[in-house]
Amino acid sequence: MAKEAVWSMAFILCIAMAARSEKEINMVFYMHDVVAGSNRTAAQVGAGSSIKPGFGAMVVIDDALTRTPSPDSTLVGRAQGMYLSDSLAILTSPDSLLAFTAILEWPGEYSGSTLSIQGGNRMFMDQREVSVVGGTGKFRFALGYATVHNVSTALQFNVTVRVP
Numbered sequence: 001m002a003k004e005a006v007w008s009m010a011f012i013l014c015i016a017m018a019a020r021s022e023k024e025i026n027m028v029f030y031m032h033d034v035v036a037g038s039n040r041t042a043a044q045v046g047a048g049s050s051i052k053p054g055f056g057a058m059v060v061i062d063d064a065l066t067r068t069p070s071p072d073s074t075l076v077g078r079a080q081g082m083y084l085s086d087s088l089a090i091l092t093s094p095d096s097l098l099a100f101t102a103i104l105e106w107p108g109e110y111s112g113s114t115l116s117i118q119g120g121n122r123m124f125m126d127q128r129e130v131s132v133v134g135g136t137g138k139f140r141f142a143l144g145y146a147t148v149h150n151v152s153t154a155l156q157f158n159v160t161v162r163v164p
């Protein structure tokens, strides 16, 4: 057999092995962004700009992530990061750039692993979508997306990631 043929067979085998080991993981959690009261987990650190009221306002978060919309349900982890009001059409199409690290505690196999989530939370839409741009621990090289949806006072994240 020609050397080239052997090499291309080895290459195809590598691709096939890589494709077989890739896993798709789905996970749903609920974020509780508490902006008022003694147990608040979100603090506004920027009031916005002079261009338009609210434009540029920034909030730093350390929000609980739970298994169900109830804040008393099992703690899945915490969302540490921020959101930033970045739509000039703030009244008709409010958007905030969400950028946070989901530091997971539950289930045990993911404890200590993280997901980096980032994207536009276009609040006027019923279903929004943000990116999962990476991760650590069990989620090294993770890539995917999350749909975002209001459920009572919580934000539902339905995360789908592929992990090599």
Ligand SMILES: *[C@@H]1O[C@H](CO)[C@@H](O)[C@H](O)[C@H]1NC(C)=O
Pocket: 037, 038, 039
């Ligand atoms: C804050 O959290 C504590 C402990 O979970 C709870 O007992 C208390 O009622 C909460 N306070 C408010 C204002 O929600």
Ligand SMILES: *[C@@H]1O[C@H](CO)[C@@H](O)[C@H](O)[C@H]1NC(C)=O
Pocket: 123, 124, 125, 126, 150
């Ligand atoms: C989702 O909740 C946010 C914050 O309470 C609100 O501003 C927004 O209008 C809601 N979006 C929808 C589509 O109900």
Ligand SMILES: *[C@@H]1O[C@H](CO)[C@@H](O)[C@H](O)[C@H]1NC(C)=O
Pocket: 026, 028, 158
């Ligand atoms: C989350 O997304 C998956 C895949 O799209 C879907 O099967 C599942 O029903 C969704 N879960 C919820 C709670 O919406």
